[in-house]
Amino acid sequence: xxSLATTxxxxxxxxxxIDLWWLPRGLVLGLLAFIIFGPLTNLVLWxxxxxxxFPHALPLEYGFSYxxxxxxxxxxxxxxLANSVFVATLTVIVALALAVPAGYALARLRLPLxxxxxxxxxxxxxxxxxxxxxxxARLFYGLGLNGTxxxxxxxxxxxxxxYAVWIxxxxxxxxxxxxxEAARSIGASALRAFRDVTLPLAAPGLMASAIxxxxxxxxxxxxxxxxxxxxxxxxxxxxxxxxxxxNYQIASITALxxxxxxxxxxxxxxxxxxADVLSRVGH
Amino acid sequence: xxxxxLGLILVLPALATITLLFIxxxxxxxxxxxxxxxxxxxxxxxxxxxxxSQDILFTVVIxxxxxAIIGLVAIAIGGYLTLGENPVAVAILRWLYRWPLFIPxxxxxxVLRTFLAKNGMMNNTLVSLGILTPLETTSFLDWxxxxxxxxxxxxxxVALLVSGAMASLDRGTIEAARNLGASRLRILIEIVVPQVxxxxxxxxxxxxxxxxxxxSVPLMINAQSxxxxxADIAFRLNAYRDYGVANALGLISLLIxxxxxxxxxxxNVRSRA
Numbered sequence: 001x002x003s004l005a006t007t008x009x010x011x012x013x014x015x016x017x018i019d020l021w022w023l024p025r026g027l028v029l030g031l032l033a034f035i036i037f038g039p040l041t042n043l044v045l046w047x048x049x050x051x052x053x054f055p056h057a058l059p060l061e062y063g064f065s066y067x068x069x070x071x072x073x074x075x076x077x078x079x080x081l082a083n084s085v086f087v088a089t090l091t092v093i094v095a096l097a098l099a100v101p102a103g104y105a106l107a108r109l110r111l112p113l114x115x116x117x118x119x120x121x122x123x124x125x126x127x128x129x130x131x132x133x134x135x136x137a138r139l140f141y142g143l144g145l146n147g148t149x150x151x152x153x154x155x156x157x158x159x160x161x162x163y164a165v166w167i168x169x170x171x172x173x174x175x176x177x178x179x180x181e182a183a184r185s186i187g188a189s190a191l192r193a194f195r196d197v198t199l200p201l202a203a204p205g206l207m208a209s210a211i212x213x214x215x216x217x218x219x220x221x222x223x224x225x226x227x228x229x230x231x232x233x234x235x236x237x238x239x240x241x242x243x244x245x246x247n248y249q250i251a252s253i254t255a256l257x258x259x260x261x262x263x264x265x266x267x268x269x270x271x272x273x274x275a276d277v278l279s280r281v282g283h
Numbered sequence: 284x285x286x287x288x289l290g291l292i293l294v295l296p297a298l299a300t301i302t303l304l305f306i307x308x309x310x311x312x313x314x315x316x317x318x319x320x321x322x323x324x325x326x327x328x329x330x331x332x333x334x335x336s337q338d339i340l341f342t343v344v345i346x347x348x349x350x351a352i353i354g355l356v357a358i359a360i361g362g363y364l365t366l367g368e369n370p371v372a373v374a375i376l377r378w379l380y381r382w383p384l385f386i387p388x389x390x391x392x393x394v395l396r397t398f399l400a401k402n403g404m405m406n407n408t409l410v411s412l413g414i415l416t417p418l419e420t421t422s423f424l425d426w427x428x429x430x431x432x433x434x435x436x437x438x439x440x441v442a443l444l445v446s447g448a449m450a451s452l453d454r455g456t457i458e459a460a461r462n463l464g465a466s467r468l469r470i471l472i473e474i475v476v477p478q479v480x481x482x483x484x485x486x487x488x489x490x491x492x493x494x495x496x497x498x499s500v501p502l503m504i505n506a507q508s509x510x511x512x513x514a515d516i517a518f519r520l521n522a523y524r525d526y527g528v529a530n531a532l533g534l535i536s537l538l539i540x541x542x543x544x545x546x547x548x549x550x551n552v553r554s555r556a
Contacts, residue, residue, distance in 0.1 A: 025372050029379065035435070036382045038405065039398035046397050057407040098300055101293035109290030115548060117294060122492065122544065124305045129496055130516045131315070131533040134526065135308035158304040165297060211385075219387035222498050236389045236499075243393055243503060255393040262385040269384075 040259075046252035066249035076233050081257060084235045087149060088217035091156040095164040095213045098157070100206065103168025104194070108177075121165045124158050133226040140227055147231030155223035156216070163212035171205020172198065211265050218258060313537075316530035327531035334528075339535060341509040345426055346494045349433035350487050356438040357486065361446035361479070362471040366457070384439040391436045392503030399423035399431065399504075428504040429511070433494050441486035448482035449475055481550065488547045492540045512536045 046052070047066070049059035070077045105111060106118065136155060137146055145151035175198050183193040221236040229237055235258050243251035319326035332339075360380050367373040383391070398404050399422065406420040423431065452475065460470050476483070501511040512532050519529040 019369075021369070025369065029372065029375055032376075032379055034408070036379060038408070039394040039435070040382075042398045042404040043394045045404075053402065056402070057411065098297040102297035105290040105293035109286045109293070111290045111294065112287065117298065119544060119548065120298060120301055120306075122489075123301065123309070130498060130513060130520070131312040131526070131530045132305060132308045134520060134529070135311045135315075136304060139308065154304055158300060161297060161301060215385050215387070219389065221389050222496075236387065239389055239393060240499065240503075243396070248397060251393050252397065255390040258387050258390050262387065262390075263382070266381055266385050269381075 043252050043255055043259075046248050047256055049249060066253060070250060070253050077235075077238060077254065077257065080233045080235045080238045080254075083149070083233055084218055084258075087152050087156060087232075087234065088214045090149070090153045091160060091217040092210045092213050094153060094157045095160050096168075096206065096210055099161060099164035099168045099209065100199075102165050103209075104172050104198070106165070106169040107172035118166070118169070121162045124162060129159070129222045130226075133223045136223070137226045146227060147229075149232055152224055152228040152232050152234070155227050156220050159220055159223060160213035160216040163216060164209045167209035167212060168202075168206055171202040171209065174205065175201040208269065211269060215262060215265060218261065312530040312533055315526055316534045318530075319527060327527040328535075330528050331531040331535065335512070335515050335532060337509050338512060338515055339532075341426070342495070342511045342536070343539060345429055345511065346433075346491060349430050349437070349494060350491050352430070352434050353438045353441050353490055354483065354487055356434065357441035357445045357483070358471070358476060360438075360442040361449050362467075362475060364446045365449040365452075365475060366467045366471060368467075380442055381439050383435050384443065386436065388436060388497050389499040389503070391432050392500045395428060395432045395435065396424065396503050399428050425505050426509075429501060432500045432504055433490075433497075437490040437493065441483070441490055444482050444486040445479055448479040452478055484547060484550055488543055491543050495536050495540050 045059060048062050048064065050061035050063040050065060052059040106114060111117060133155065140146040140151045145154070179197050179201070180193050183197045184190070188196065219236070221240065224232070224234045224237055225240075228234060235254055239251050239254040239258065242254060316327055317323045317325070360376065364373055364377055367376070386394070400406075401420055401422040403423075405423070406415065409415040410417055410420065456474055457470055460474055461467075465473075496513065498513040498517055501514040502517065512535065516529045516532050519525045519532070
């Protein structure tokens, strides 16, 4: 994605003058900025609005009383936040333990029905999860996993494996095969070549897949509702209950808590997801 | 040990997880779709179509429309990032477009519910620009709200995939076409997009199936009729404990997504041939 500035040397020779193309450019970019940041600003305003109703463009009163309510010992936001982060971390560990060997095999070894196996990992994303989660909840109830953190983690792992496996596969196929063969030819075992050559080179892609799985777990609502609630409180459940009860302030504050990790990851993701890996996703 | 066997052993734990925790319950729900009071029949489907045929059509139209818009927006963003000639504008766009990428769906639902409401910031801005009067404002929390939410959340994801693929293209053909006087729009449509078609289709298929499964957005933005199949399934379970019709609706949306996944499979086979 190099810039094209070098291909238009003509502009360099002209005297500096106003570039009229900034008119449509500025209009389009400004509109895009409004579409993206308008809703986010609106959300932030709701978190500090004490009173706000139609037709007033801005809140009538500002304050932090709802923040106090959310973070009071009786509000369960802190517990939900801790649970959500804990579940997401466990989900990443389990999902990567499953996805790294699978991704390596799909990228490097000849597998029968490879396309079909890749599609199999898409299935959890391809079916409206609701009736499936109801059946899982029934199954987990028999195993004593319903309403427990391991139960929720297993549901999230299943849901996140598509990202983990697809991106891990792309990350391993982006690693130059010859480097691995060179290591083998100077006497490294297959496992050693994998550990010392392939794995470190694929690490940024695997990190990206971990990020996707983490965010999928934070995002996950339907499975947490059927398997976790009401014993395991997670942030999305808190947000949904507050929103359904018409309490926009509490819902917006919870939404803001979920936004922070998402935006933090967005700002660093390009460091992990390089173009050569991206172009191989799903191949 | 043969390479095939080793490969299967490495894939097996992940496949077993998917099988036990998804395919088995999925099969149970498919069987459940045909179960009417202990016997097998099509009663659940009769009921599903009688009650929800409008919602099924609504879902297909909404998700297809959103997918089409997502594709266009992603091509436009990726195309400008690849072919744009003003480095400042390209840098601004690259910084700007990704913000919604990782925002959870449930947050998108809440964020857009406040933004698109009658007294939301969108209407307030249109009023203060003099485009609307306060009496003309309407809430966008209907089918338009769902489409806007889907595009808002999924377009950056597809744009990220597509612009990554565009960046790794060979620039020689693009420069050659440029030197021959082809316009940038023509280069985008005739040279760039065909070469990233596989990545674009993968991104759109992933978005399509994601949108078919999202429950929070239809519940939060538009829970009244007509609504999406996922909201109907939740309603069937919460209000009536009616597993039969819920499973039948689930199977119907599986068939819709399966037809889309089939397009991907066919494309994948063709590009490998």
